[in-house]
Amino acid sequence: MHNIFVIAKNTFKLEIREKILYAIIGFGILYIFLMLFLSDLVLKELPMVKSFCLLGIYLFNAVVALFLGTTSFYKDVERKIVYFILAKPVSRAQFIIGKFLGLCFVLLFASAILGAAYIGIILYLGGGFDVLGILAIAMQFLEMALFLAFAIFVTTFSSSLLSIIYTSVVFFAGHIVSSLLTASKAIGLEGMRLWIIQALYYILPNLEKFNIRDMAIHQVAAPFTSFFFALCYALVYIVFLLSAAIFIFQKKEL
Amino acid sequence: MITYSSVTKIYKKRPVVEDFSLSVTAPIFGFLGANGAGKTTIMKMTVGLLAPTSGTITINGIPSLDKASKQKIGFMPETPYFYERLTGMEFMKFCGELYGQHGNVFNSFAEGLLKKVGIYEARNYEIRTYSKGMRQRLGFAQALVNDPEYLFLDEPLDGLDPIGRRETKDVILSLKKEGKKIFLNTHILYDVEEMCDELGVVHRGHLLYSGPVKKFCDGKSLEERFIETVEEHEKERTSKLNHHA
Numbered sequence: 001m002h003n004i005f006v007i008a009k010n011t012f013k014l015e016i017r018e019k020i021l022y023a024i025i026g027f028g029i030l031y032i033f034l035m036l037f038l039s040d041l042v043l044k045e046l047p048m049v050k051s052f053c054l055l056g057i058y059l060f061n062a063v064v065a066l067f068l069g070t071t072s073f074y075k076d077v078e079r080k081i082v083y084f085i086l087a088k089p090v091s092r093a094q095f096i097i098g099k100f101l102g103l104c105f106v107l108l109f110a111s112a113i114l115g116a117a118y119i120g121i122i123l124y125l126g127g128g129f130d131v132l133g134i135l136a137i138a139m140q141f142l143e144m145a146l147f148l149a150f151a152i153f154v155t156t157f158s159s160s161l162l163s164i165i166y167t168s169v170v171f172f173a174g175h176i177v178s179s180l181l182t183a184s185k186a187i188g189l190e191g192m193r194l195w196i197i198q199a200l201y202y203i204l205p206n207l208e209k210f211n212i213r214d215m216a217i218h219q220v221a222a223p224f225t226s227f228f229f230a231l232c233y234a235l236v237y238i239v240f241l242l243s244a245a246i247f248i249f250q251k252k253e254l
Numbered sequence: 255m256i257t258y259s260s261v262t263k264i265y266k267k268r269p270v271v272e273d274f275s276l277s278v279t280a281p282i283f284g285f286l287g288a289n290g291a292g293k294t295t296i297m298k299m300t301v302g303l304l305a306p307t308s309g310t311i312t313i314n315g316i317p318s319l320d321k322a323s324k325q326k327i328g329f330m331p332e333t334p335y336f337y338e339r340l341t342g343m344e345f346m347k348f349c350g351e352l353y354g355q356h357g358n359v360f361n362s363f364a365e366g367l368l369k370k371v372g373i374y375e376a377r378n379y380e381i382r383t384y385s386k387g388m389r390q391r392l393g394f395a396q397a398l399v400n401d402p403e404y405l406f407l408d409e410p411l412d413g414l415d416p417i418g419r420r421e422t423k424d425v426i427l428s429l430k431k432e433g434k435k436i437f438l439n440t441h442i443l444y445d446v447e448e449m450c451d452e453l454g455v456v457h458r459g460h461l462l463y464s465g466p467v468k469k470f471c472d473g474k475s476l477e478e479r480f481i482e483t484v485e486e487h488e489k490e491r492t493s494k495l496n497h498h499a
Contacts (some may be wrong), residue, residue: 006351017339079335084396087301087329088352088405089321203297253265254303 011102028060067153175208261309328397
């Protein structure tokens with residue numbers, strides 16, 4: 001446990017020194033502040049501003065997660081930095097879990113900065129302290145943590161570029177798969193095609209479970225069970241993905 | 255004592271190390287072999303980075319993959335790569351923390367190591383500003399953070415200028431005096447002659463000789479004897495292959 005913490009701390013320290021991270025966060029803040037001008041165009045209609053802001057935070061965090069997940073672990077292995085670490089009393093499982101936790105802290109850091117900018121804008125526009133907005137950002141963070149675990153899993157067996165492609169595809173598929181299944185059933189799809197869509201539905205992560213942006217925008221409180229269920233879903237999926245990543249990494253010849 | 259018992263390593267269906275058996279007790283043991291002979295693979299297996307396909311490696315009787323064995327060793331890989339955005343001192347602290355060492359006492363110890371390898375003045379600079387020689391020295395220093403009983407150095411003198419080579423050799427010899435066992439890989443014959451008490455000649459994953467350097471040379475130069483030994487092995491191998499054909 002101690003070494004997991006040491007690796008997580010070091011990963012956080014390294015990644016927050018990456019200029020590209022600040023470029024992404026900087027653009028995110030700029031985007032949120034641009035919403036001040038949008039608010040004039042939409043007659044200060046808060047739901048519209050909230051909608052654009054929360055979507056912006058989501059997309060910028062997704063870029064951060066994609067960047068971190070597909071490069072950090074991969075670079076350590078490709079550049080053989082792991083030689084220093086794994087020759088010390090550190091297991092490969094500890095290394096992967098430590099990397100994941102460190103990257104989660106970086107994501108949390110990015111979410112906190114963008115979230116603070118969002119709260120500031122909403123307060124400025126007279127919308128009060130948006131608790132539901134914060135909950136929506138917290139749910140987005142859970143989704144990004146899952147996304148990060150998937151990216152780390154993929155980089156254990158493929159290159160950084162391929163990982164970006166695979167992870168992006170799964171990200172989009174994870175958002176449409178439940179709608180696709182519902183639509184397929186509605187139009188009466190049968191046989192092999194329905195079976196494939198059902199298989200995808202059960203295999204791919206259902207990322208729509210973490211989307212409560214619409215509820216937050218319209219100030220509709222989501223039931224506690226949906227948060228709890230989303231948290232459990234994310235944890236189970238993350239544990240599964242990291243276990244698979246550890247299994248593959250343990251077989252890897254360094 | 256480091257013991258290899260019938261160690262074989264197969265990479266992508268190709269044997270890289272075959273039926274390798276050896277016991278090392280010498281204070282400084284050098285593995286000598288051409289590029290691709292299997293020296294690095296043997297060292298990686300010894301420090302627990304790779305698992306042998308068959309056979310066992312033990313350090314003081316403990317399997318090399320065991321965490322208890324890793325507590326006793328220090329390892330410097332060939333052409334070390336680092337976290338570029340950390341400073342030299344931060345990297346040392348990170349390495350120390352992996353052994354549960356931190357605080358002022360450890361910091362002073364780590365600074366002492368950086369002084370020993372000659373990069374103390376650059377300790378607060380980011381590693382990305384280090385020259386190749388400075389990286390090599392940092393790689394050496396981090397291998398000593400746990401005050402190891404056994405030190406494994408893969409081509410430790412690569413990339414160093416003549417002064418750096420001299421200083422590194424002096425450090426290695428002073429570590430020997432402190433009672434540490436040093437195991438180094440090299441393809442530079444002069445380094446083996448100058449530093450090693452015993453050597454192991456490796457070729458195509460086979461151990462061709464192990465024992466005292468002087469006994470191996472037998473009045474000839476190390477270069478001459480090394481080439482003779484490798485050529486003899488090649489001849490034997492070719493005749494065996496022809497016989498099978």
